[in-house]
Structures are given as structure tokens and as C-alpha cells.
Amino acid sequence: MAKAEKKKVEDADTDLIAAINAGRVERFQELVTRYQGKLYNFGLKMCGDSRDAEDMVQDTFLNVFKYLKDFRHETKFRNWLYRVATSTCLKRRRKSKYAPDRELSLDEFLPKDEADISDTVPQWAAQPLAQVLNEELAQRLKTAIVELPEKYRLVLVLRDVEGFSTTETADILKLSVANVKVRLHRARLALREDLKGYFKNE
Amino acid sequence: MSERSTPHHGHDHAACIELFTRLSEYIDNELDEVSCRDIEAHLADCPCCTACMETLKRTVAFCREVEERPVPATLSRRLQEIVAGLAAPKPA
Known part of the structure; x- marks a missing residue:
């Protein structure tokens, strides 16, 4: 047929x-x-x-x-x-000569001890976006994105920066939808860790 | 963590871990209604998971606000020259 x-x-x-x-x-x-x-x-x-x-x-x-x-x-x-x-x-x-991609595991983003766990939403996540986002933070975010291992970065950039849907991202990268979701979640958690560090030291 | 009587929130609680693995799908509205309701019930009772969810949500929001840089004039010129070359009639 x-x-x-x-x-x-x-x-x-x-x-x-x-x-x-x-x-x-x-x-x-x-x-x-x-x-x-x-x-x-x-x-x-x-x-x-x-x-x-x-x-x-x-x-x-x-x-x-x-x-x-x-x-x-x-x-x-x-x-x-x-x-x-x-x-x-x-x-x-x-x-070019790049180091092989590092794998991100979910475990590395789980809180290590009690001190790591917060029961209040921090200011940077509670205040209106426009009040928090400034030039320095935008630069930090861009650096954190570039430093993500490539396979995670690709998914995050397509989904969260370029605005493609999960299905479109899977189609572009020839990956399964489940795989896109796993990579995206880990990439977001890695960025969140970076931002937590940034705001802790601010 | 859903056990509010616990003085310290042990984040190894099974429900918290389960939620932690599905937070992105929840934020992206990619879960079925039942799973969403379960997560919302858990969040209502777990300030630590709420804080975790809000910080992840904000991380995604920051990404969506990343400003674009303008295309360098050198690149635009280079591309124009390439297109002009492609469009030029080929010698017989």
C-alpha cells in the first residue's frame, strides 16, 4: 500500500x-x-x-x-x-576540541541537608519579575545557559528561550518527548541552582 | 514534608521526591488533571515544595525574558554578499 x-x-x-x-x-x-x-x-x-x-x-x-x-x-x-x-x-x-558532555542527574539537585531546604519563597521568586531582572542578572543567566552541557542546553534554549513546544523540540532534535522532558527538567534545575547561588551571594 | 507536625522537613519524603521529578511538567501544564490535583493538594500542605516550585517557575520566566542582541552589521553584510552571489546568473 x-x-x-x-x-x-x-x-x-x-x-x-x-x-x-x-x-x-x-x-x-x-x-x-x-x-x-x-x-x-x-x-x-x-x-x-x-x-x-x-x-x-x-x-x-x-x-x-x-x-x-x-x-x-x-x-x-x-x-x-x-x-x-x-x-x-x-x-x-x-x-573543535570540546570535552564530552557531562550528564546531569536528578540526585545532584536534591537538597543535601536541612540547611538546604527553604520553607519560604525567596524574594527573587516572589517579587514582580521586572523588579528582579536587571543587566547583571541577565548576564549571569546567559553565562549559566552557555555553561550547561550541550544536550541539556539545546533543549532548554529551544523550549524556554525560543519558545518551541515540547513536541516541536522533540521533532527538531529527533528525540522522544519523554527524553526532551527529562533533559529540560534537569537543565532548569541546574540553572535554578546557579541562580540560588547568585542570590545567596548578592 | 506533607507531615506538618514534623519539626524539620525531611526532603526525602516520597511525595516530595515524586513532585520534584514532575515539577517542570506541572509548570508546563503537561500533566493530566488527576496528577495536577494531587500536586496542588501536596503544594497546599508543603511550603518547602511550594518554594521549590516557585523558584523553578521564576527560573523559566527569566529564560523567557533573556534579551536578544542585535545582529552585527558585519554579519548582515556577509550574508547579503552570499545571497547576492547565489542569485547572480551563472556563467554559461
């Missing part, structure tokens, strides 16, 4: 992609303008360095251009773009 064709996903990029694939190659610039900011910031969090992020964006757009004709609209273009970006990013990092 013939395999049922997946339903095409239409989005704000569908017409533009059709035009580019029909030969209006110069319109690829519109796609670049639309997504360069998002991809650059994604690259900054994934690579941690502006030059690497710039190279990652360039390689991603070159790969997108190369494979755009093969894009089947089985997902939103934005999701496919991030899949290409993620794979570009991982390939780049594997070429």
Missing part, C-alpha cells in the same frame, strides 16, 4: 519559499532578514561566542539554501530551520 502523504503545513513563509524554489533566488535575502536575528541569538547561546555564532548563522543559511528544494512542508519552516541550525551547530562543535 502506498505510504499516505503527510499533510502540508502552511505558514507565513510558505509563499516566500515557493517563490525562491520557483527561481526567484534573490528573495532568499528576505528569508535571511526574517531569521538572521533569531538564529544569531540562538548561535550565541549555543556557541557562547560571537564569532562562532556568526559562522554558524552563515553555514545554516548556506545549508538552508542547498536543501530548500527538499523541504516538504511537513513541519513549519521555522522548525525545519532550527533543525538545520542545530545540526550545523553540532557539526561545528564536534570539529
